[in-house]
Amino acid sequence: MAEAHQARVQKTIEDMVQSLERDHIRKMQGLMFKCSAECCERPTYSMTQVHSCIERCHTPLAQAQGLVTNELEKFQDRLTRCTMHCNDKARDQFDSGAKEPAVRATMENCVGSCVEDHMNLIPSMTHRLKENLDAIPQ
Numbered sequence: 001m002a003e004a005h006q007a008r009v010q011k012t013i014e015d016m017v018q019s020l021e022r023d024h025i026r027k028m029q030g031l032m033f034k035c036s037a038e039c040c041e042r043p044t045y046s047m048t049q050v051h052s053c054i055e056r057c058h059t060p061l062a063q064a065q066g067l068v069t070n071e072l073e074k075f076q077d078r079l080t081r082c083t084m085h086c087n088d089k090a091r092d093q094f095d096s097g098a099k100e101p102a103v104r105a106t107m108e109n110c111v112g113s114c115v116e117d118h119m120n121l122i123p124s125m126t127h128r129l130k131e132n133l134d135a136i137p138q
């Protein structure tokens with residue numbers, strides 16, 4: 001993928017992840033630490049009970065992080081498949097005798113189209129992630 005396209009996608013995804021972290025994940029982290037501290041403050045709990053309690057406190061955050069990671073992996077896989085298709089198209093064009101400038105232009109246009117298509121998916125992906133994060137019981 002051309003560097004400018006890659007930088008654009010990366011910046012948008014980073015902004016999305018920072019927004020999710022600030023508005024959702026950070027709150028969950030705070031609740032997890034408070035919950036974990038409360039587990040440690042229970043004098044009647046055995047070491048095993050404290051450990052189990054802390055694990056329960058960590059579950060929502062782990063679910064949230066897994067959710068975000070899974071969604072980003074799917075997004076990256078789709079974008080990679082699209083750019084691989086562009087690469088195949090360019091290779092086929094080159095193999096059929098096209099000159100390098102024409103092949104480069106085809107590749108650039110195709111990758112640009114992939115990026116645009118995937119950039120348009122980010123708002124709905126963000127909305128879906130926010131809804132799913134909000135649905136995780138605390």
